Amino acid sequence: MNICSTVEKTVRTQLKRMLEAGCSFADVRFYDEDRTERLVLYDGNLEVNYQRWEKGIGVRVLKNGAIGFAATADLNAIPECFDRALANAEAAAQLLGFPKDMGSAQPVRGKYQPRFQQDPFAVPLPEKLSLLKRVDEKLKDNTVEHRMVSAHFQKRRIFYYNSEGTEIERWVLNTFAGMTVMARDKDGKAQRRSYELDSDGTGTRGFEWLANPQAFEVHTERIKRELGEIVAAETLPPGRRDVILLPGQGHLQVHETIGHPLELDRILGYELSFAGGSHVKPEMIGTLRYGSEKLNAKVMVVENSPGTFGYDDEGTPQYEYYLIKNGILVNVLCCRLDLGEANTKAGRVVVARSGASARAAGFYKTPIDRMTNVCIEWGNDGTLEDIIRATENGVILDMPVSWSIGSNREHFHFGCEIAWEVRDGRITRVFKNPTYQGHTLEFYNSLDMVGDRSTWRLFQVANCGKGEPNQIMEVGHGVPVMRFRNVLTGEGR
Amino acid sequence: MLETRIRNLLLEARDYARKQGLNAEFSFHRERSSLIRLGNSAIALSTAEELSRLDVSVQEGRRVGSWTLTADITSFDQLREALNRAAENCRNSLEKDYEPIFGAVEEPVDDTTGFDPRLETISPVAKSELCARVIKALKPRGTYDFSGSWSTGATEMYYLTTANDHEAYRKLTDGRLVLVLKDQVKKWELAVEKTQKRAGEFTAEEIIQEFEALLPIYEKNPGYKTEIGNQRVLFGPQAIAQLVSLCVWGGFFGRAYEEGRAFTSRNRFGDKIFSEMVTLIDDPTNPDVFGMPFDFNGKRRRPFPLVKNGIFTNVTYDSQTAAKYGKQPTGHDLNNWDLVFGTGTGPADLKSAMELAGNALYIPHLHYVHLPDPTRGIFTGSSRFNALLIRDGRPVAPLFSSRITDSIPNVFNNVVAVAARSVAQNESSTYERRAPEAQSVPAWLLCDQVRISDVADSF
Known part of the structure; x- marks a missing residue:
């Protein structure tokens, strides 16, 4: 030293x-x-x-x-x-x-x-x-x-x-x-x-x-x-259609509706007065169907990511583990401090060890449960082109413009920069002002195509806000192209 | 005035900068913060931070460089190094296509009127005892758990530049208590918020009464899933403050206005943009707000109307935007403003407001608001604590989480009534440094034709 x-x-x-x-x-x-x-x-x-x-x-x-x-x-x-x-x-x-x-x-x-x-x-x-x-x-x-x-x-x-x-x-x-x-x-x-x-x-x-x-x-x-x-372009007409999220948008979707609701302090109610709670309860760990069988969310130790840091702020070495395996919730993001409370409330051992998720934004902030590299494993549904070819009526969405999520992360509304319309397996035109909204579990259960390694990108989030006193943290999300069925898109008044 | 030792060091640094021929601004920030955080009816965390920060900025013609130091200020050498670093950054910087307006303290300020030593030093034990009284009184009523936080602290801000010999100093205390009561079985959440300038401004009994006013309707009735579509909404203080923040962000920043990105960009001053019941003003003299008397370009802050009775009156210009667009700075080189939504003539109490509303949704709290389309002022956010269904002027059921996606101009043009009573709504954040901020908003705001875009099956 x-x-x-x-x-x-x-x-x-x-x-x-x-x-x-x-x-x-x-x-x-x-x-x-x-x-x-x-x-x-x-x-x-x-x-x-x-x-x-x-x-x-x-x-x-x-x-x-x-x-x-x-x-x-x-x-x-x-x-x-x-x-x-x-x-x-x-x-x-x-x-x-x-x-x-x-x-x-x-x-x-x-x-x-x-x-x-x-x-x-x-x-x-x-x-x-x-x-x-x-x-x-x-x-x-x-x-x-x-x-x-x-x-x-x-x-x-x-x-x-x-x-x-x-x-x-x-x-x-x-x-x-x-x-x-x-x-x-x-x-x-x-x-x-x-x-x-x-x-x-x-x-x-x-x-x-x-x-x-x-x-x-x-x-x-x-x-x-x-x-x-x-x-x-014209504004995206409102309606239900398939949504293909590029990693530029998919990473924020994962951040807001998988990462945050799986933070143990939110699950236990310690963030209620500020960031909010979670629709997940300790007893659901191990049994909750969070998404379709295509959904595999994993904490990864990625070589090049702000979510890779060796040891967390309790000294726990980073390691890889699934959060959601084949659609079933199997683990959460946690530090050492609250394991006993989670297991007691669940009535069984649902969280066996720290997830190396204790992170503080500076010397004057206390460590709290944080995302690290919450990633979606790439799948075997081919390239982006393959997914487009398999889509009859959908839009490809990229990069967030706005995001608003329910306090327990149970529902969400996103606005994106650009949408490409897909009709009968082909990109037909660009739309502006695309938005989509949904309910978290219903949305992930509609996941039916997950792109291969060629579609997987690691995005950096430099400004994740949470905690009291408030903290800004840097995290990483590796996500592939993902297709969700029959999503409510666009705005109509 | 600032502690003599540090003040003398900063004055010495200013003299040194002048001797070096540097145009330098010094901004010193010191906080003494403490916070208790509650979860599951207990204290989950108790913190205390004592921090000093120094921002030094140097300007040479069209170049600007800065250096910020978070460390204990103990010697002139530290300040000299910070100044030299800022000067080096300035030299290595790029020339702008405009000449920034160099800061100068317009008039001396030495304001400690907002400081209460009892609030600065309130102990975590005292906070714990008050919270314990609330929990003890209400927890036995049901399957309830309490969470929340209580942040208190003192903040000092001191600003001076080489432009003149004036100094601007502000010391104040602030506090914010949020207590959340959650039914562990039915999953609904109620919240009581308190904004503090001084110790002893509220009691446990007052908080208990506020919860008790809402509890029966939540305890006796199942959640109500409202319809998607346009509805009459009675907004409460936190929701109004969120709407005001979005409104100012989307419509009243000079840069966005000049560049055509604001929802007001197509309007001219004097246009009617909102209902005549809407008046917005950035007013540091309002007793509800924390009232920052100067900004970090040295401007003395005075009441600055944005909207008067629905008439578009002004947009704000920080010094950089003012320089870029040939305008005068308006005292907005700071993040925490003193926004005031003018009160109206409606009844002061909520019960009468609900009677006036007839059939409506009561949404006192908006969660996670955002502006998907600032050009049209379109915002989205969802209801949270204390939301109620109102039928025939009476609250009849708690409301499931409901999303509003509408435009600020639409909501502020469809105002039906505004409360005559104002409320201080704390909007402070502690992301980097303690930054007390509050709004003065009416106790309620009744609006027609508010678009509910989604509803959940849960709270």
């Missing part, structure tokens, strides 16, 4: 002190370096040139079945921070329900570093801006009224210690980027077409990913062309 020796010594002493004070568990996350950079070019103007640097510690203690958390940026006040966390736990214990329990875990010593070639923070700003400017120039077109090109980089060095003896050093390195072109249609409505940096799940996460012209720049001509088609 290369942690600053003074901090390390203090932390170890304080962890021991917490055990002596009656705590059954304590852990510390020390962010030695947490850097963020955001660059946004809007119509060629650098409207956001933001860099942030953070440093501090977050302390969590478990005493008498209650959790207390405290954080400080003052590294000279670490013992006081432990005291505040302890006092918070003692206060929480006065109104105790189901006692929190970390279970037992063997100490882990480890180190994790994502694969990258070029640290984005080591790349000079002019070089980054030059790339974005080049992309922006390529987006210029007579049909394009407004352009946006953005890049967002993160780099964190986190040391994790707990009272069980676990000590982990890990790095986080993320590269996000996107481009959007906008124009008004004949009705005066603003339309857009965009691309977000995605991958097939392989590769490296540094600046080299963004700088590879075949990864990012290559999409400029396509989105300009498709914007022209959207602007000239």
